[in-house]
Amino acid sequence: MSDVSQSRAVPTSGLDRYFGLSAHGSTVPREIRAGITTFLTMSYILFVNPQVLSTAIHVPNAFVQLLMTTAIAAAFGCLVMGLIARYPFAQAPGMGLNAFFAFTVVQGMKIPWQTALGAVFISGVLFVLLSVLGARQAIVQAIPNSLKFAITGGIGAFLAFLGLKNAGIVVANPATLVGLGSLTAAPVWLALLGLIITAVLMTRRVTGAILWGILATTVIGILTHAAVYAGGANGALRPFPGFDGSFLGIFGTPIWPSELVGQLDIGGALGLGLLSVVFTFFFVDFFDATGTLTGLSQRAGFLDENGNMPRARRLFAMDGLAAMFGSFMGTSTTTAYVESAAGIGEGGRTGITAVTVGVLFLLSMFLWPLAAAIPGAATAPALILVGALMMEGVRHVDWDDISEGLPAFLTIIAMPLTFSIANGVSLGVISYCAIKLLSGRWRQVSPILYGVAALLLIRYIWLMGG
Template sequence: MTKIENEPAGSPAPPKAPSLIDRYFGISAAASTVPRELRAGLTTFLAMSYIIFVNPDVLSSAIVVDGVDNIFTQLVITTCVAAAFGSLVMGLVARYPFAQAPGMGLNAFFAFTVVLGMGYTWQAALAAVFISGVLFVVLSVVGARRAIVKALPMSLKMAITAGIGGFLALIGMKNAGIVVADESTFVALGDIRQAPVWLALVGLVLTAVLMKLRVTGAILWGILATTVVAIVFRLPVYTDNTSFAGFTDGIVAAPFWPGDIAFKMDFGALLNHETLLVGAVTVVLTFFVVDFFDATGTLTGLAQRSGYVDEHGDMPRAKTLFSMDGLAAMFGAMMGTSTTTAYVESAAGVEEGGRTGLTAITTAALFVVAMFFWPLIGVVPSAATAPALIIVGAIMLEGVKHVDLDDIGEALPAFLTIFAMPFTYSIANGVSFGIISYALIKVLTGRWREASWLLYLLAALLIIRYVWLM
């Protein structure tokens, strides 16, 4: 009689050995399943896929190539490629369930401050993004993250995020015609009777309602619903005040190589700009600082929500986690887009149960699929993406509640940081005003020991820039 015949009836079957995928990602160890990870990846994609529409809309204001009329479409493909690569390395190498894509706020800084405001070519700006990514990787690998994180006070970190939110909201209102230039008051309310204005307002309310109802992918659905309204009612919201002209390029098409913007970084133009080295350093550091603190806060918060942060505040594979953010920024710059970074919308996938890198890989695969639907992207008017900018701006104001408004030494630098960004149409000015004012207040009140020496060094460099190099 065999051993099997001697076993008592009804004995449980031996446990099934975990698959290679399960072992690599630690799916069972994280109390998750493959179907749950796939579902979470889809949820994350739906929550952040609005970037496919919005990023090209922002960057196409600055990235212009003479004789080329499909830059917007090339930016759509580049956005998808950067998001797919960033999410893939985050999931495959770092094995975290966090997706990456070109960051909101950083794309606005790239387009409206560095290129249109400071006069750099977009090729030089891409070089600055690449260098900032290199710095991010190097500092992550050597473990210098903790020292740099401590250099800026929490109030300024929160204010930078909030200021970028206000700047994004202003850009969204400007793109929709809600606010316009005015000689006597600088800005004024636009003509509400114009189709782009009321279409954007309808989209804004609709998106807000969807978000309040906790609809997954609310921003994306808001963009799509607003676009449908523009098409159905044939509203004159497209280029030259025209209405929808039909799907002239079809709906599905094979993606093509974005050759006019990929691998166009110009390091020579960056370092030989009329503001010389300090100007280039300011641009690179601003890209670096904004991305560094945004990514640090985002990734730390997501890791904590995912159960990866221990009682000491440490995360497994932390160096790899942060290095993948820098690597994504470098790759995105090579492909022709602004800084690629971790997305807080990954929290949607985490809430859906995503706990491992398989979630991020799923999101990456969906961005690849999205590239085959690029003809649909051109159908989305600026008035439909404007509400997304305003909504994201509102979300980014959340950090203000962490600023101690009863302490003028904390409140004034935060105030200057937040309001200088939209009022001067420059994220760099907001960051600079905040750092300089914070440092001066600490020194002049005899409390200089309360801030890091690195903060004073940054403040000194920024003062030099404004006094001698502007």
């Protein structure tokens, strides 16, 4: 071993010993730089999550309160991941899960948002219990890779559809169900322009491309007097209200989200009729978060020769704890972010990276006046692009095997077409088990997955029975 390698392996301080800086060949400045990089790549959630959840959660000053609770939940998730699990993985309210919360559970199923938060909390409890018991790995192994990739891809398609819908690019059509919106409408052309700008920034590998794309699109909307802001006469859109020359404040004192904190209804979520909702929250985030954490660990070099990661139970438990805390604060499921890979690429290897992200989320609470200038047309491109990124794993599906390809396709296509992530997951699992069973390939399916499929069938039978 060289002298340099030996010096790296010897801790030089208590901070070094706790986080393993020398063991990972890293330094505090490098970890902080990695944390800043990760924050810039995922900070768009501060604008997008309130946009999505405010369609279902109706409280005074909803957008600002949701921005506050998003920042607090993200900060908590990052801090426990960094300080307790000691991994460089950042957490925040998850895209896709917030859409499921708002559009499927609250708006579609007419479930009060307080009860939906209770379902998120229960799913977080299940995460922690399964993580502590070590059962999480067994359940993950029961799900075939084709369905894991399809679930992520389907959520991506659902998010993209939401972005297109929110911008008015895709509209309802009585003859064909959906159609193309008016390209001359301000939200449409602004969203399309923002989509191109953000895509170019991402292609040029600009750090924080999605965030800069949102801000650039907003500035264009303000300077062009585009009618993309709510509050016009008879519900019409209007230009930015501060364009008359009045000062647009950027900094402000944080507002405590008093209308959201502690409003979750756990008792209501424990009702028999909501077991499917709890299961779906658990199921979707379980595999999304587990896949994300495993992939990030592999990229960072944390996995051993058997594919296992150190402190795995603690790592997964912190994921569940963040979901529980987030629901208490008033937001949908908090989960690990794949954007953490940006910080890992910058050399982040310890919990200091995640702690840095958490601190930056807390500081962002002082920028809440800036959020008032962000129109939905500026966040729609973020939904579309995040959706496109989530489709990446679909290429790993074995499309030549119809018993693998068809369930994956049903999972992906059903989510946007039925406007329900739950339906996509259910159709994928049920069809996978049915095709394998009836084609004589039943041994390829885990008994655990057959049990899951049976529960989903019972759910649909229950719904058909009224």
